Amino acid sequence: MQYIGRFAPSPTGPLHFGSLVAAVASYCDAKANQGQWLLRIEDLDRPREVVGASDDIIYTLQAYGFVWDGDILYQSARSTAYQTALDELKLQGMVYPCTCSRKTITDTAEQKGIEGAIYPQTCLHQTIDLNKTPAWRFKTPDQETRFNDMALGLQSQQVATEIGDFVIKRADGLFAYQLAVIVDDAAQGVTHVVRGADLLTSTARQILLQDALGFTHPIYRHTPIVMNTLGQKLSKQTQAEPLPLDSVSTHLCRAFDFLTLNPPAYLVSATSNDCWEWAIQAWPASSSI
Numbered sequence: 451m452q453y454i455g456r457f458a459p460s461p462t463g464p465l466h467f468g469s470l471v472a473a474v475a476s477y478c479d480a481k482a483n484q485g486q487w488l489l490r491i492e493d494l495d496r497p498r499e500v501v502g503a504s505d506d507i508i509y510t511l512q513a514y515g516f517v518w519d520g521d522i523l524y525q526s527a528r529s530t531a532y533q534t535a536l537d538e539l540k541l542q543g544m545v546y547p548c549t550c551s552r553k554t555i556t557d558t559a560e561q562k563g564i565e566g567a568i569y570p571q572t573c574l575h576q577t578i579d580l581n582k583t584p585a586w587r588f589k590t591p592d593q594e595t596r597f598n599d600m601a602l603g604l605q606s607q608q609v610a611t612e613i614g615d616f617v618i619k620r621a622d623g624l625f626a627y628q629l630a631v632i633v634d635d636a637a638q639g640v641t642h643v644v645r646g647a648d649l650l651t652s653t654a655r656q657i658l659l660q661d662a663l664g665f666t667h668p669i670y671r672h673t674p675i676v677m678n679t680l681g682q683k684l685s686k687q688t689q690a691e692p693l694p695l696d697s698v699s700t701h702l703c704r705a706f707d708f709l710t711l712n713p714p715a716y717l718v719s720a721t722s723n724d725c726w727e728w729a730i731q732a733w734p735a736s737s738s739i
């Protein structure tokens with residue numbers, strides 16, 4: 451089996467140090483396993499997209515010496531594939547339409563999960579208003595989902611009680627991240643997903659969807675998240691600074707250091723090529739196939 455990894459940023463703003471760490475981890479893991487490394491732009495959420503951010507991300511990755519295999523996949527061009535997956539789930543009776551407003555859900559929900567109110571399955575048990583365009587929810591099975599994370603060990607989540615029946619297509623027509631990501635991973639033959647631990651709690655949902663659609667599960671490895679001095683995750687919302695395009699080796703070494711690779715001091719003044727050569731050697735390729 452050939453290793454296929456990927457990096458999948460959302461174009462909601464420029465890359466910052468936190469995104470660099472995630473990219474470095476997935477790149478080193480792929481290269482240390484003689485794998486391919488794909489680039490996917492997760493531009494599903496057009497309303498949140500920042501004009502020019504995709505090109506800016508691509509330019510920055512190139513400046514840092516990342517080399518991806520094949521063409522860049524844009525999620526905005528993949529609606530047909532997501533709809534096909536939704537149709538398949540409809541055929542299997544694993545999804546149901548929901549016309550509840552956010553307010554109705556908060557007012558009627560009795561349980562709170564890790565991502566807010568747990569949907570009380572109202573529309574599963576009643577006829578829906580046919581004049582409204584519905585959202586589509588996944589009927590979460592009443593079972594524990596387990597997976598072995600390459601960095602964090604055995605993980606388990608009871609999606610039904612911790613998250614609830616989650617939306618995979620919104621009423622406004624946007625497909626949810628959870629569905630898009632597993633359809634793309636399957637289509638691209640991704641074998642290893644190395645990403646930030648902020649996505650750890652999404653993994654069980656993705657595994658349930660993979661099972662429902664008959665897809666194989668990639669191997670997961672979640673890497674530590676970079677926080678700012680206030681203890682917040684670096685992001686556009688927390689005003690993370692864009693990655694500078696100069697002193698590339700210095701920033702690469704900071705990322706290696708954050709990932710506990712302990713780069714030697716001379717590397718900050720070496721070329722980005724030298725940095726990569728060193729890091730790929732130093733990366734613990736424990737997630738070999």
Ligand SMILES: [Zn+2]
Nearest residue numbers: 548549550573
């Ligand atoms: Zn509903």
